Amino acid sequence: MNRLTTAWGTFALTRFPDHPRDPLRAWDAADEYLLRHLAEPGAPAVSGTVAVVGDRWGALVTALAGHPDTGPAGELAQITDSYLGREATRANLARAGHAEDRVRLLTTRDAPPERVDLLLVRVPKSLALLEDQLHRLAPALHAGTAVVGTGMVKEIHTSTLTLFERLVGPTRTSLAVRKARLIHSTPDPAPRRPANPWPLTYALPADAPAVAGRTVVNHAGVFCADRLDIGTRLFLRHLPTGLGGARVLDLGCGNGVVGLAVAVAEPDAEVILTDESYQAVASARETFRASAPPGAKARFAVGDGTADVPDGSVDVVLNNPPFHSHQALTDATARRMFTGARRVLRRGGELRVVGNRHLGYHVALRRVFGNCEVVGSDPKFVVLRAVKR
DSSP: OEEEETHHHHHHHHSSSSSOOOOSSOOHHHHHHHHHTTTSTTOOOSSSSEEEEEEEESSSHHTTOOOTSTTTTSSSEEEBBHHHHHHHHHHHHTTTOOOTTTEEEETSSSOOOOOSSEEEOOOOOHHHHHHHHHHHHHHGGGGEEEEEEEEGGOOOOOOHHHHHHHHHOOEEEEBBBTTTTEEEEOOOOSSSOOOOSSSSSEOOTTTTTTTTOOOEEEEESSSSSSSSOHHHHHHHHOOOOOOOEEEEEEETTTSSSHHHHHHOOTOEEEEEEESSHHHHHHHHHHHHHHHHHHOOOOEEEEESTTTSTTOOOOOEEEOOOEEETTEEOOHHHHHHHHHHHHHHHEEEEEEEEEGGGGOHHHHHHHHHHSOOOOEEOOSSSSEEEEEEE
């Protein structure tokens, strides 16, 4: 646990799930820069309805909940696409002694506040997600709204600033401090905004086994929005067959293509699709609605990996684990997914994983399962199988 010191107090913050050996902090220099700026003379008023978008682990709203001007007369809202980020926020707010209803916790799929007086944006890794959220929030802005973004220098590109210019109004940036930068935008009183392009849809290619030609729906921020990525393409060629009425968990389902392939090829199977991204699960649900065969048995859940799946209740787990946590490279998520998969599998059940060769997932799988075999590969990716003995 680390402590973030602000003008309104010092806060003990953790990521979620909290692990004492996790070397990654729940905030960075960009969060600190924004909070320092809001405490300076002449900074935008932290009052009225304050919406915080993309607050990764709740550092911003936990600190702002202690601001003297965000009292009963105003509203403080967090908008996040991450279930893990939302749970971290809950824990951090509770640890700081804030009431459970002190911050209105919204997801990227919820309707945003109707009026926003101060919009704070933690620039996300995905430019598409930023575009979608600015589109959704733009109608709530008014002439007096202050819009302040923050991010590390490496996260703020010309395209980032162009989005703020196009969807909010005149935009400028601050000097860099500790490799972080602020973005200041002034709402345009007479905006001519283009239509929101999200979600995107595309037809799966002819060489996609079981699902060729079927429609995929991608909400903003979901991996590989406009095409089938090469890792999933390989995975589709090496999915288990002959599943009958098996229960199959698509763990980290993204837009649901892998689970859809199971539902098409194995009509008696029950497919559970889960992801920690609200955008991803919405994509998977709409992909199934557009492309799954009649009678397909599928359930969708936003959550922390396998946390809500009972022990020994699944026959097959399919997984393409992420190796980023926002901008940080880490294999911690993959290792947690592998351990969780072993717990929920029945004896004799299997986990099948696709990943970049260089990630060395075979080492972790042998440690967790005691076995691992290669079932498919190409020059960049490998498909691995581990069985619960």
